[in-house]
Amino acid sequence: MTNTYKVTVLNMGHVDIESSLMKRGWNCGQMMTIPQPCVAVEGNGLKILLDTSYRSLAWIDEYCGAVNNGKDEDDGSLVTAMAKIGWKPEDVDYVVNTHLHYDHCGQNNVFKGLKTKFIITRTEWEFAQHPTPNLVYCYYPHLFNIESANPDQIVLIDGEYELADGIICFPTPGHTKGHQSVLVNTEEGVVCYAGDAANLTANLHENVIGNIIYDTASSIRSLEEIRRRSEFVICGHEPSLKNFQSGGFARTHEG
Numbered sequence: 001m002t003n004t005y006k007v008t009v010l011n012m013g014h015v016d017i018e019s020s021l022m023k024r025g026w027n028c029g030q031m032m033t034i035p036q037p038c039v040a041v042e043g044n045g046l047k048i049l050l051d052t053s054y055r056s057l058a059w060i061d062e063y064c065g066a067v068n069n070g071k072d073e074d075d076g077s078l079v080t081a082m083a084k085i086g087w088k089p090e091d092v093d094y095v096v097n098t099h100l101h102y103d104h105c106g107q108n109n110v111f112k113g114l115k116t117k118f119i120i121t122r123t124e125w126e127f128a129q130h131p132t133p134n135l136v137y138c139y140y141p142h143l144f145n146i147e148s149a150n151p152d153q154i155v156l157i158d159g160e161y162e163l164a165d166g167i168i169c170f171p172t173p174g175h176t177k178g179h180q181s182v183l184v185n186t187e188e189g190v191v192c193y194a195g196d197a198a199n200l201t202a203n204l205h206e207n208v209i210g211n212i213i214y215d216t217a218s219s220i221r222s223l224e225e226i227r228r229r230s231e232f233v234i235c236g237h238e239p240s241l242k243n244f245q246s247g248g249f250a251r252t253h254e255g
């Protein structure tokens, strides 16, 4: 990998969630506040967004029954957050969805009809149409189907995929059937955007998975793979992440 990219966290907001969902067996019954970030990647003449967070807190309230203590950053809008780093929706070349849970593809619709291509694993796309009963509550097809993206914008990939020189999507199944994570070459080193393959940095450091899980064994293998392939990590719901943070990310390996 030769090209380097600038990586910036864009956080749409926070919600509260029961702690052991993020790290199995941890603080059971106690709520914790987690961010709902996406990641902007820029360089090599490309603008790439990793995930699109939730649609809105009102959407979560309507479709998921309740928002636990939800708080937007600014107005919770991806367009607003992107404007702060000088991006317009029509500039974005690719959106990579790590998976299709509602808090990771919620604002895909911002790019409907534009040049943007959505990079999604075929396995995740197919699973999202017919999820297993334990995960039905995480998938809402209108967030990613023709209501939010034109068919010619959807690129379904199989296995590892080099999106650009210095950017690799690779399978990290477990949290969902077709989850992927993204390696980005930066001046500091290789940063992995883990999505929810690791909700928290602690999942990687302590080798403990979360509790919203499609498959336990592959979840643990995915943690190993992230540690093997990256120096730094941005986890899907790590509370210490700062909005607009663009360096100094947590080390994949503790110490």
Ligand SMILES: [Zn+2]
Binding pocket: 101, 103, 104, 196, 236, 237
């Ligand atoms: Zn998530």
